[in-house]
Amino acid sequence: MTPTLLLSLALGAWPAPADVEPLYPDLEKLYVELHQNPELSLQEEKTAARLAARLEALGFKVTPRVGGHGVVGILENGSGPTVLLRADMDGLPIEEQTGLPFASKVKAVDKGGATVSVMHACGHDVHMTTWMGAATLLSRNKEKWRGTLMMVAQPAEEIGSGARAMLAAGLYKRWKKPDYALAFHVNPEIPSGRIEHVAGWALANVDAIDLTLFGRGGHGARPHETVDPVVLAARVVLALQTLVSREKDPGEPGVITVGSIHGGTKSNIIPDRVKLQITVRSYKDEVRKALLDGIARIAKAESVAARSPKEPLIEVTDGTPATYNDPTLTQRMAAVLGKVIGDRNVGPYRPIMGGEDFGEFGRAGVPATIFWLGVGEPRAVAKAKASGQPLPSIHSPFMAPDRGPAIRTGVVAMTGMVAELLRAP
Ligand SMILES: [Zn+2]
Ligand SMILES: [Zn+2]
Numbered sequence: 001m002t003p004t005l006l007l008s009l010a011l012g013a014w015p016a017p018a019d020v021e022p023l024y025p026d027l028e029k030l031y032v033e034l035h036q037n038p039e040l041s042l043q044e045e046k047t048a049a050r051l052a053a054r055l056e057a058l059g060f061k062v063t064p065r066v067g068g069h070g071v072v073g074i075l076e077n078g079s080g081p082t083v084l085l086r087a088d089m090d091g092l093p094i095e096e097q098t099g100l101p102f103a104s105k106v107k108a109v110d111k112g113g114a115t116v117s118v119m120h121a122c123g124h125d126v127h128m129t130t131w132m133g134a135a136t137l138l139s140r141n142k143e144k145w146r147g148t149l150m151m152v153a154q155p156a157e158e159i160g161s162g163a164r165a166m167l168a169a170g171l172y173k174r175w176k177k178p179d180y181a182l183a184f185h186v187n188p189e190i191p192s193g194r195i196e197h198v199a200g201w202a203l204a205n206v207d208a209i210d211l212t213l214f215g216r217g218g219h220g221a222r223p224h225e226t227v228d229p230v231v232l233a234a235r236v237v238l239a240l241q242t243l244v245s246r247e248k249d250p251g252e253p254g255v256i257t258v259g260s261i262h263g264g265t266k267s268n269i270i271p272d273r274v275k276l277q278i279t280v281r282s283y284k285d286e287v288r289k290a291l292l293d294g295i296a297r298i299a300k301a302e303s304v305a306a307r308s309p310k311e312p313l314i315e316v317t318d319g320t321p322a323t324y325n326d327p328t329l330t331q332r333m334a335a336v337l338g339k340v341i342g343d344r345n346v347g348p349y350r351p352i353m354g355g356e357d358f359g360e361f362g363r364a365g366v367p368a369t370i371f372w373l374g375v376g377e378p379r380a381v382a383k384a385k386a387s388g389q390p391l392p393s394i395h396s397p398f399m400a401p402d403r404g405p406a407i408r409t410g411v412v413a414m415t416g417m418v419a420e421l422l423r424a425p
Contacts, residue, residue, distance in 0.1 A: 013336075013339035013340045013416060014141075014144055014340075014415075014416065014419055015137055015141075015340065015411075015412050015415050015416060015419070016340075016412075017341075017408065017412055019137060019412070019415075020133065020137070020408050020411045020412055023133055023136055023137065023411070024404075024407070024408060027129050027132065027133050027136075027407055027411070028403070028404070028407070030050075030054070030128075030129050030132060031125055031126070031129040031403055031407060032102045033050070034047065034050070034120065034125040034128055034129065035102055035104060035120050035125045036102050036103075036104055036105075036106070037104075037106060038090075038091025038092075038104050038106055038118045038119055038120045038125070039089070039090065039091055039106075039108065039118065040090060040091060040092075040093060040108050040110060040116075040118055041090040041155065041156040041157070041158045041159045041161075041162070042068060042069070042090075042111070042155060042156050042159070043069075043090075043108060044068075044069040044089040044090055044155045044156075045069055047069070047089045047128070047153075048064060048065075048069040048070070048071050048089060048153060048155070049064070051071055051073075051087075051089070051128060051132065051153045052064050052071045052073070052153075054132055054135075055071070055073035055132075055135060055151055056073075058075075058135055058136060058139040058140075059075060059139055060073035060074060060075045060135070060139070060149075060151060061073070061074045061075070061076075062074075063174075066166050066169050066170075066171065066174075067155070067162065067164075067165030067166035067167070067168060067169035067171070068155045068156060068162065068165050068166075069089070069155040070152070070153060070154055070155050070162065070165065070166040070169070070171075071151075071152075071153040072150065072151070072152055072153075072166075072171065072175060073135070073149075073150075073151035073153075074148060074149070074150055074151075074175060075135075075138070075139055075148065075149040075151075076148050077142050077145060077146060077147060077148070077149070077422075078146040078147065079146065079147070080145070080146035080147025080148070080422050081147045081148070081178075081179035081180065081421060081422060082147060082148040082149075082150055082176050082177075082178040082179050082180075083147065083148070083149060083150065083178060083179065083180050083181075083182065083418050083421050083422060084150040084152055084178035084180065084181040084182070084361060084366070084368075085131055085134060085135070085149070085150070085151055085152065085181075085182055085183070085414065085418065086131075086152045086153075086154055086163075086181060086182070086183040086358060086361060087124070087127040087128045087130075087131035087132075087151075087152070087153050087154065087183070088124045088127055088128075088153075088154045088155075088157035088162065088358075089124060089128060089153055089154065089155055089157075090124060090155060090156055090157055090158050090159075090162070091104075091106075091118045091119055091120045091121070091122075091124065091125075091158075092118070092119055092120075092121045092122055092158055092395060093108075093110055093116040093117065093118060094117065094118070094119040094121045094395070094396075094397050095117035095119065095397055096117070096119040096121070096397055097397040097398055098397070098398055098399070098400040100400060104117070104118060104119045104120065105117075106118045106119075119397065121394065121395050121396060121397065121399050122157075122158065122186075122394045122395060122399075123185070123186030123375060123394060123399070123401055124157065126184075126186050126373065126375060126401050126403065126406060126407060126410065127183070127184055127185070127186070127373075128153065129403075129407050129410075130184060130373070130406075130407055130410030130411050130413075130414055131151065131153075131184075131414065133407065133410070133411030133414075133415075134410075134411055134414035134415045134418065135149070135151050137411065137415045138415055138418055138419075143424065144419050144424055145418065145419050145422040145423065145424050146422055146423075146424050146425065147421075147422035148176065149418065149422070150175060150176075150178050152166065152171070152361075154166060154357075157356070157357055157358075160206065160318075160319045160320035160355060160357045161357070162357060163357040163358065163359075163360035163361060164357065164360050167360060167361070167364060172364055172366075177364070177365075177366065178366055179366070179367070179421075180329060180366065180367055180368070180421050181358075181361040181362060181366050181367070181368035181369075182333070182368070182369060182370075182371075182414065182417055182418075183358045183361075183368075183370040183371070184370065184371050184372075184373040184410055184413075184414065185356060185358075185370055185371075185372060185373065186372075186373050186375040186394065186401055186406070187349075187372040187373065187374060187375065187376075187394075188375050188376045188381075188391050188392065188393060188394065188399060188401070189376060189381065189384075189390070189391070189393075190349070190372055190373075190374030190375070190376060190381070191374045191376050191377070191378035191381045191382075191402075192374050192375055192376060192377065192378060192401075192402035192404075192405035192406040192409065193341070193345055193374060193378065193405045193406075193409050194341075194345045194346070194347070194374040194409070195337055195341065195345065195346055195371050195372065195373055195374060195409065195410075195413055196346070196347050196348060196349035196371070196372040196374070197325070197330050197333070197334050197337075197346070197347075197348060197349060197369070197371050197372070198325055198330070198348065198349050198350070198351055198372075199325055199326075199327035199330040199331060199348075199369075200324065200325060200327055200351070201253075201283040201284075201322060201323070201324055201325075201351050202323045202324070202325045202349075202351050202352070202370065203320075203322060203323040203351075203352060203353075203354055203355055203356045203358075203359065203370075204253070204255075204281040204282060204283055204322050204352070204353040204354065204355055205280075205281065205282045205283065205285075205288045205319070205320070205321055205322040205355075206279065206280075206281060206319030206320045206354075206355035207279070207280040207281075207288065207292060207316055207317070207318065207319050208277070208278070208279055208280075208316070208317040208319055209276075209277070209278040209279075209280060209292075209295060209314065209315065209316050209317075210275065210276075210277055210278075210313075210314075210315040210317075211236075211275070211276040211277075211278060211295070211299055211312060211313070211314055211315075212273055212274070212275050212276075212312060212313040213229050213232050213233050213236060213273065213274050213275075213276070213299065213302075213303060213308065213312050214227075214229060214272065214273050214303070214308050214309060214310040214311075214312065214313075215227040215228055215229030215230075215232060215270065215271065215272055215273065215274075215306070215308060215309070216272060216309055217269065217270050217271050217272035218269075218270050219268065219269070219270070220267065220268035220269055220270055221268065223270065226270045227306060227307050227308055227309060228270050228306075229263060229270075229271060229272065229273055229274040229306075229308070230263055230264060230270070230271070230274055231306070232274070232302060232303065232306040232308060233261060233263060233274040233276060235302050235305075235306070236276070236298060236299055236302050237258050237261070237276070239298045239302060240256050240258065240278070240294075240295060240298055241256065243256060243290075243291055243294040243295065243298070244256055244291075247290065247294060248287060248290065248291070249287075252282075252283070252284060252287050253281070253282065253283055253287075253351070253353065254280075254281065254282045254287050254291055255279070255280070255281040255282075255353050256278060256279075256280055256291060256295070257278065257279050258276050258277070258278050259277055259278065259279055260275075260276065260277035261274065261275070261276050261277075262274065262275050263275065278295065280292060280295070281353040281355075282322065283322045283324075283351070284322075288322075292316060295314070296314050299312040299314060300312060319355055320355035320356060320357040320359065320360075321357070321359045321360060321363060322359055323356050323358055323359030323362070323368075323370060324359060324362060324368075325362075325368070325369040325370060326362065326367035326368060326369055328367070329367040329368070329369050330369045332420070333369060333371070333417050333420070334346055336416050336417050336420040337371075337413050337416065337417070339416065340412050340413060340415075340416035341409055341412055341413055341416075345409070349372050356370065358370045371413070373406060373409070373410050373413075374406060374409070375401035375402055375403075375406040376391055376402060377402040378402075
């Protein structure tokens with residue numbers, strides 16, 4: 001008997017790790033199927049159908065095609081609160097290089113018409129499998145809880161639009177607005193068997209800006225007859241960093257990265273434009289606004305200073321909104337996790353500037369929290385820490401979750417959290 005199992009038995013917590021064992025072979029099968037059949041964002045048709053069929057077989061009332069390929073499964077079980085459990089379904093345009101026997105060989109046509117390889121490199125296959133495991137355990141043990149379980153399979157997380165699309169399709173109007181929302185995201189830095197949490201701001205606002213600066217082209221040897229947009233762009237790139245270092249409260253996180261800069265064709269030709277692509281990260285809405293407004297202000301003012309013939313073109317693509325983990329709910333759930341997977345397997349994680357559109361479900365006034373589910377093979381994680389050589393991260397072609405322990409832990413944890421929120425009288 002494992003120490004974790006002993007502990008949960010001692011505390012009488014449900015579920016015990018042993019409760020997952022009868023389900024596990026089927027969950028492993030589901031995981032492999034999902035992993036071998038990844039679909040790109042907005043193309044999650046077969047994945048959605050697979051999940052919908054399984055939920056239906058478990059007795060859920062299932063509605064497909066909610067905000068694209070989104071699936072909603074409802075299981076009512078007496079009076080009590082409603083808990084939303086969210087899993088995301090999309091894969092990434094990455095060619096898998098893990099060498100696993102069940103590695104994805106899938107190719108698909110992306111929205112630009114290019115044929116690309118597809119891989120579940122962000123672990124959404126793990127999310128769906130643990131989610132289905134929790135749905136299975138809860139539907140088979142209805143005496144353990146009272147209330148409504150709302151299973152949400154979300155499309156298009158990787159492009160930051162799926163959660164918004166499901167909410168716009170009436171997720172909180174066609175069905176009851178949930179009292180709580182929960183999710184996992186895999187994390188290869190954390191050993192499998194362990195779950196970490198962040199109370200408060202956990203993931204950032206993500207905005208993408210395409211900025212075009214205009215000049216007047218001409219011969220490289222006759223700069224006085226031109227307006228050089230390359231020099232203008234260089235000024236803008238440096239000035240943008242002052243928004244972070246000089247204008248923002250140093251205690252408030254924010255990042256501006258110019259990730260791409262393109263202009264010109266040849267050394268002796270001054271081009272007529274330079275295009276910059278910028279990512280902007282923040283937590284608070286007011287910081288986000290100050291950074292976005294500041295980028296526009298600097299681009300316009302530097303263009304004037306450079307005698308640019310035209311105002312810059314600034315195109316902002318809304319990315320994902322920041323994720324705020326409700327602190328009260330997070331602490332309450334962390335205590336439950338300690339009971340079902342053992343206190344030593346639960347701990348805090350740091351806020352990061354990555355993005356996740358799960359935050360949308362909480363923005364609508366629902367206490368929500370997303371946990372980091374460890375998927376790193378424990379010895380490999382220890383070795384990586386000792387050597388300073390990180391393991392392949394999410395979005396890497398080498399990302400290979402330690403699926404057995406991670407899925408088992410995720411199912412016990414998610415089920416235990418729901419059982420606590422929907423505690424039977
Ligand atoms: Zn991702
Ligand atoms: Zn992801």
